[in-house]
Amino acid sequence: MSQLLHALNPQQLAAVTLPPQHALILAGAGSGKTRVLTTRIAWLIQTGQATPQGVLAVTFTNKAAKEMLARLSAMLPINTRGMWIGTFHGLCNRLLRTHNRDANLPALFQILDSADQLAAIKRLLKTLNVDDERYPPRDLQHFINAQKEAGLRPHAVDAWDDFTRRRVELYQEYENQCQREGVVDFAELLLRSFELLSRNEILRVHYQQRFRHVLVDEFQDTNRLQYLWLKLLAGGSACLFAVGDDDQSIYAFRGADIGNMHDFEREFRVQNVIRLEQNYRSHGNILDAANAIIKHNAARLGKNLWTDAGAGEPIRVYEAFNDSEEARWIVEEIKGLVGEGMARHEIALLYRSNAQSRVLEHGLFNAGLPYRVYGGLRFFERQEIKHALAYMRLIANADDDTAFSRVVNFPTRGIGARSLEQLQDAAKQNGTSMYGAIPLLGGKAGSAIGVFSALILRLKASTEGLDLPEIVGQTIEQSGLRDHYRNEKEGADRVANLDELINAAANFVAEEGTIEEGQSELAAFLAHASLEAGEHQAGEGDDALQLMTVHAAKGLEFDVVFISGLEEGLFPHENAITEADGLEEERRLMYVAVTRARRRLYLSFAQTRMLHGQTRYSVPSRFVEEIPAALLKWLTPKMSGRGLIAEAARARYAGPSAPSLPAAVARRSETGAANGFRIGQNVNHPKFGLGVIVAAEGAGSDARVQVNFGREGIKWLALAVAKLTPA
DNA sequence: TGGGAGTGCTTTTTT
DNA sequence: AGCACTCCCA
Numbered sequence: 001m002s003q004l005l006h007a008l009n010p011q012q013l014a015a016v017t018l019p020p021q022h023a024l025i026l027a028g029a030g031s032g033k034t035r036v037l038t039t040r041i042a043w044l045i046q047t048g049q050a051t052p053q054g055v056l057a058v059t060f061t062n063k064a065a066k067e068m069l070a071r072l073s074a075m076l077p078i079n080t081r082g083m084w085i086g087t088f089h090g091l092c093n094r095l096l097r098t099h100n101r102d103a104n105l106p107a108l109f110q111i112l113d114s115a116d117q118l119a120a121i122k123r124l125l126k127t128l129n130v131d132d133e134r135y136p137p138r139d140l141q142h143f144i145n146a147q148k149e150a151g152l153r154p155h156a157v158d159a160w161d162d163f164t165r166r167r168v169e170l171y172q173e174y175e176n177q178c179q180r181e182g183v184v185d186f187a188e189l190l191l192r193s194f195e196l197l198s199r200n201e202i203l204r205v206h207y208q209q210r211f212r213h214v215l216v217d218e219f220q221d222t223n224r225l226q227y228l229w230l231k232l233l234a235g236g237s238a239c240l241f242a243v244g245d246d247d248q249s250i251y252a253f254r255g256a257d258i259g260n261m262h263d264f265e266r267e268f269r270v271q272n273v274i275r276l277e278q279n280y281r282s283h284g285n286i287l288d289a290a291n292a293i294i295k296h297n298a299a300r301l302g303k304n305l306w307t308d309a310g311a312g313e314p315i316r317v318y319e320a321f322n323d324s325e326e327a328r329w330i331v332e333e334i335k336g337l338v339g340e341g342m343a344r345h346e347i348a349l350l351y352r353s354n355a356q357s358r359v360l361e362h363g364l365f366n367a368g369l370p371y372r373v374y375g376g377l378r379f380f381e382r383q384e385i386k387h388a389l390a391y392m393r394l395i396a397n398a399d400d401d402t403a404f405s406r407v408v409n410f411p412t413r414g415i416g417a418r419s420l421e422q423l424q425d426a427a428k429q430n431g432t433s434m435y436g437a438i439p440l441l442g443g444k445a446g447s448a449i450g451v452f453s454a455l456i457l458r459l460k461a462s463t464e465g466l467d468l469p470e471i472v473g474q475t476i477e478q479s480g481l482r483d484h485y486r487n488e489k490e491g492a493d494r495v496a497n498l499d500e501l502i503n504a505a506a507n508f509v510a511e512e513g514t515i516e517e518g519q520s521e522l523a524a525f526l527a528h529a530s531l532e533a534g535e536h537q538a539g540e541g542d543d544a545l546q547l548m549t550v551h552a553a554k555g556l557e558f559d560v561v562f563i564s565g566l567e568e569g570l571f572p573h574e575n576a577i578t579e580a581d582g583l584e585e586e587r588r589l590m591y592v593a594v595t596r597a598r599r600r601l602y603l604s605f606a607q608t609r610m611l612h613g614q615t616r617y618s619v620p621s622r623f624v625e626e627i628p629a630a631l632l633k634w635l636t637p638k639m640s641g642r643g644l645i646a647e648a649a650r651a652r653y654a655g656p657s658a659p660s661l662p663a664a665v666a667r668r669s670e671t672g673a674a675n676g677f678r679i680g681q682n683v684n685h686p687k688f689g690l691g692v693i694v695a696a697e698g699a700g701s702d703a704r705v706q707v708n709f710g711r712e713g714i715k716w717l718a719l720a721v722a723k724l725t726p727a
Numbered sequence: 728t729g730g731g732a733g734t735g736c737t738t739t740t741t742t
Numbered sequence: 743a744g745c746a747c748t749c750c751c752a
Contacts, residue, residue, distance in 0.1 A: 061741060089742045113742075186742045221741090254740060353738050358743090375740085412728065531742060551739050573738055589739080612737065613743040 015274045016040045023272040025243040028305045029595035030281030042075040056211040057085040062532045092193040103196045106182040108396045111530035117185045148187035149223045149255045194229045208236035219244030223255040246301045279305045283312025289627045290594040297584045314633035315601045322608040327363035346559040348546040352571035374548035378533035384494040391479045399433035411484035468521040469506040550593045561597035566605040567618035590623045682727040
């Protein structure tokens with residue numbers, strides 16, 4: 001036990017050994033959060049305060065869950081197999097599989113991933129003849145998910161206008177369709193198991209009594225429904241141990257609700273709020289910068305990271321002429337670092353949006369530097385894999401219309417849109433699935449589809465009793481997928497991926513503990529494929545530079561970090577500036593980015609950048625300015641003049657009505673000068689403050705200019721009326 | 728049925 | 743610019 005606790009700092013120790021009560025651990029970046037969480041579980045078990053079966057631990061990603069399990073088995077001589085440690089969705093899946101009848105689901109219910117869900121919605125709109133211009137499938141998808149994540153079924157949604165009423169109707173129709181087909185989407189996993197537990201007292205009491213300790217990781221990322229789920233499960237007499245960092249909440253845009261942290265404190269009457277503020281990752285200057293940035297946020301629970309590692313190096317800043325030059329500079333710096341012996345995989349290039357990776361990749365490629373971009377297409381999301389899985393889903397459940405529609409004519413077997421329409425109509429009229437409606441069809445359509453139906457039957461019969469990898473192999477052969485891709489020009493990779501799917505199935509079976517008692521291997525594997533899309537990590541072991549968005553970098557750390565594209569409008573993103581709390585989320589994002597670095601941090605921005613095929617003129621990000629000058633070391637050559645920072649500083653003292661920064665992003669049009677003003681010129685407006693002219697049109701008394709006033713927005717102003725003065 | 732041309736969108740993203 | 747998606751014709 002003493003080994004378990006040795007080398008914990010006082011706050012970590014306090015958190016780990018807290019008496020059984022609700023607790024909120026505010027764990028700053030790099031403060032040993034995962035360590036505290038896993039050691040807490042080990043401590044509870046080792047001291048006899050909990051049994052392995054009595055612990056429930058929830059994370060957001062499969063990676064985090066795996067890490068927790070791995071650390072736990074290293075700490076304790078117990079079998080972690082039966083423990084309830086997993087993602088929200090993984091645990092809900094487990095719950096619903098175990099109690100599928102009480103949850104009113106078929107034993108082999110399938111899970112729709114986002115793409116499947118979208119396809120299902122499109123299909124629904126088509127069947128109902130809904131105008132998809134008025135009700136875009138993607139909007140509807142977000143609407144439905146948002147309702148579910150708020151815990152609302154259609155009848156509970158407030159709808160005050162016709163548009164919303166219609167959307168709620170469609171939500172209801174979508175639910176009917178899913179129920180008919182025996183499929184659930186991601187949000188449904190949560191909502192369904194929440195409802196199962198709230199309605200079924202026997203089950204609820206059973207689980208409430210079983211799980212004496214409920215632990216949550218990344219609590220700041222929970223949405224409303226997840227909070228309600230936790231509250232229900234831990235609502236009896238269990239202890240809820242929540243670990244999170246409000247400063248690292250960067251997923252509000254997809255429903256994470258920071259209010260959960262406050263609600264948790266209040267509703268659970270949390271007596272113990274422990275702050276982990278000692279950082280074991282970064283040098284002092286980096287932490288000072290992070291602290292200085294995040295201090296600009298008003299909505300915080302409050303926390304200040306410190307380290308005893310020493311100040312370390314200054315933060316290097318570079319102002320580039322344009323994006324290519326920025327990339328070129330980054331490449332040069334990296335060459336230097338690598339030349340000094342720095343491992344490439346210890347260097348990360350972070351950016352706000354994926355589109356920015358291209359310029360960087362271009363530069364790295366030309367320099368012959370190996371790199372890896374995170375966040376591409378995942379294995380289980382590839383089309384050939386999804387096709388193969390769809391056939392397997394039909395083996396498990398032929399009424400799965402999503403799977404059916406996907407492959408009924410792939411590889412093509414002469415079944416056109418017309419035939420499918422007939423089939424859907426027949427299915428709708430008879431209240432069956434599409435598969436179930438096949439016998440109702442006559443004529444040509446009937447016979448072509450009959451061939452497909454026979455294929456499914458044959459597949460089902462011939463895979464009966466086979467083990468999982470064999471089922472996969474047979475599916476790939478008999479469906480004709482392998483032949484199809486073999487004959488395709490660029491199909492070699494796809495065939496290889498199909499073979500890889502067989503391997504994945506074999507690995508899945510070999511991995512102990514993944515399959516629940518009494519559940520078929522096939523169903524378990526299909527659920528696994530939906531829940532864990534799998535990283536496509538080609539060359540994982542290679543010593544390559546790491547390229548990723550700041551979001552993707554959360555939870556990771558590197559010796560050297562470059563944050564590029566630090567420009568107003570890009571980072572912070574222009575869309576975020578107009579949203580409520582958007583800017584604070586951007587700032588938290590910057591905080592996350594900065595705290596990824598252990599030893600050296602580079603910041604860079606460009607005066608000009610190509611974006612969406614147009615040149616944008618930008619001003620440095622306010623985040624750069626929020627870092628005390630003493631921590632910065634400017635690397636920009638003198639040649640680029642005083643630079644934009646100097647200009648920005650001047651603008652800030654221009655007068656009380658001026659915003660603290662000049663215009664955010666300017667876009668140049670082809671129109672030239674107008675009435676003495678020119679594109680790109682800085683101007684002052686009595687009401688909107690400082691701005692940049694981005695476009696002009698008309699002449700004489702009709703002349704108008706478009707001015708970007710940064711936070712005040714982009715406006716067209718008539719020169720004859722507006723009191724614009726050169727700045 | 729399938730391919731070529733035309734159209735529109737473009738922050739971040741796990742499950 | 744680049745990509746996904748739709749539409750229309752052979």
